[in-house]
Amino acid sequence: MKQKSTTSMQDFLAKAQSRGIKVQISSDAADELFTAAQTAKRPLRRDKPRAVKLFTHNDTDGVSCGILARMAFGDTAHIDYSNYDDINNKVARFLDFHLSKYDLVFITDISVNEEVADIIEKMSPYAREKVMLLDHHQTAEGLNQYDWAQVTVEQNGVRESGTTLFYQHLITEGWLADSPELARYVEMVRQYDTWDWKENNNLHAKQLNDLFYILGRDRFVSRFTADCSPDFTDSEKMLLEIEQEKIEKYIKGKSKDVQIRDVNGYTAGVVFAEQYISELGNALAEANPDVDFVAIINMSRVISYRTVKDEINVGDIAAFFGGGGHAKAAGSPVSKEMKQAAASLLFEQIQAK
Numbered sequence: 001m002k003q004k005s006t007t008s009m010q011d012f013l014a015k016a017q018s019r020g021i022k023v024q025i026s027s028d029a030a031d032e033l034f035t036a037a038q039t040a041k042r043p044l045r046r047d048k049p050r051a052v053k054l055f056t057h058n059d060t061d062g063v064s065c066g067i068l069a070r071m072a073f074g075d076t077a078h079i080d081y082s083n084y085d086d087i088n089n090k091v092a093r094f095l096d097f098h099l100s101k102y103d104l105v106f107i108t109d110i111s112v113n114e115e116v117a118d119i120i121e122k123m124s125p126y127a128r129e130k131v132m133l134l135d136h137h138q139t140a141e142g143l144n145q146y147d148w149a150q151v152t153v154e155q156n157g158v159r160e161s162g163t164t165l166f167y168q169h170l171i172t173e174g175w176l177a178d179s180p181e182l183a184r185y186v187e188m189v190r191q192y193d194t195w196d197w198k199e200n201n202n203l204h205a206k207q208l209n210d211l212f213y214i215l216g217r218d219r220f221v222s223r224f225t226a227d228c229s230p231d232f233t234d235s236e237k238m239l240l241e242i243e244q245e246k247i248e249k250y251i252k253g254k255s256k257d258v259q260i261r262d263v264n265g266y267t268a269g270v271v272f273a274e275q276y277i278s279e280l281g282n283a284l285a286e287a288n289p290d291v292d293f294v295a296i297i298n299m300s301r302v303i304s305y306r307t308v309k310d311e312i313n314v315g316d317i318a319a320f321f322g323g324g325g326h327a328k329a330a331g332s333p334v335s336k337e338m339k340q341a342a343a344s345l346l347f348e349q350i351q352a353k
């Protein structure tokens with residue numbers, strides 16, 4: 001139903017573009033988000049589910065889905081923060097052993113593979129009705145063939161995030177009370193996650209993500225569950241200032257360590273790093289215009305792919321290596337075998353000397 005307006009917006013933009021008219025889409029969509037939620041919402045429910053399970057991604061966007069679940073369901077929400085390397089096992093195990101204890105199961109900002117999708121699809125209609133997957137990653141769009149999955153990359157010309165989709169869903173279903181403050185928070189998360197903050201020069205959105213890393217997941221969740229206002233306190237501002245200095249130092253150091261490699265026929269800038277991945281990726285991609293994309297290897301977890309080039313789709317490249325994501329930002333797991341091979345290689349080389 002909502003897809004219709006997306007198409008017409010796209011038609012409108014295409015027409016404008018063909019006539020050489022530049023259309024600036026207003027990306028600060030907090031007001032629209034709030035108004036849309038108010039129009040769509042049903043009255044707040046009085047009934048509470050016995051128990052709610054949430055599987056969500058472990059970045060700021062995914063963790064903000066956790067905050068929304070806490071606000072909506074309180075302690076009855078059992079939240080599992082996952083990454084691409086463990087989500088499928090976790091969901092499969094859960095469906096096997098624990099589903100009967102839960103009334104609602106959400107999977108947000110991350111998706112399951114075909115195997116797990118098939119398990120869900122073959123469950124009884126009663127069990128299947130408990131499950132709702134909400135994601136905005138382009139590589140998961142194939143899941144839209146299922147009634148229990150809703151993958152929306154973009155709506156009305158605005159890129160979605162896990163948090164915006166879950167916010168809209170919870171309010172529409174009457175599980176969550178909306179407020180302009182909460183809509184502002186959700187919009188900040190969206191702008192960071194979609195990197196729209198860069199275009200809008202919305203430093204506040206970027207700092208919200210910094211704060212997530214400074215506070216750590218649990219403190220961040222408590223902070224915004226208690227008070228969802230995205231306005232920072234004085235001590236948060238101080239922490240952010242110190243953090244910004246560290247980020248700049250880190251990026252400067254890593255810039256000197258970029259290796260140029262051929263990856264699948266593309267020219268990639270490869271670097272080993274474990275921190276500030278998005279900012280580092282963007283900074284390196286901008287500083288190395290000769291590379292098609294930047295690959296940041298966090299040997300203990302994941303390879304992150306970033307590009308600033310329109311014609312490059314790193315989502316496809318990540319998918320080739322068993323991961324997924326967006327056109328401009330994606331990731332693929334570092335497997336146990338890869339870690340073992342790397343360790344062997346390092347020590348073989350040392351012994352050979």
Ligand SMILES: [Mn+2]
Nearest residue numbers: 061109162193
């Ligand atoms: Mn996301």
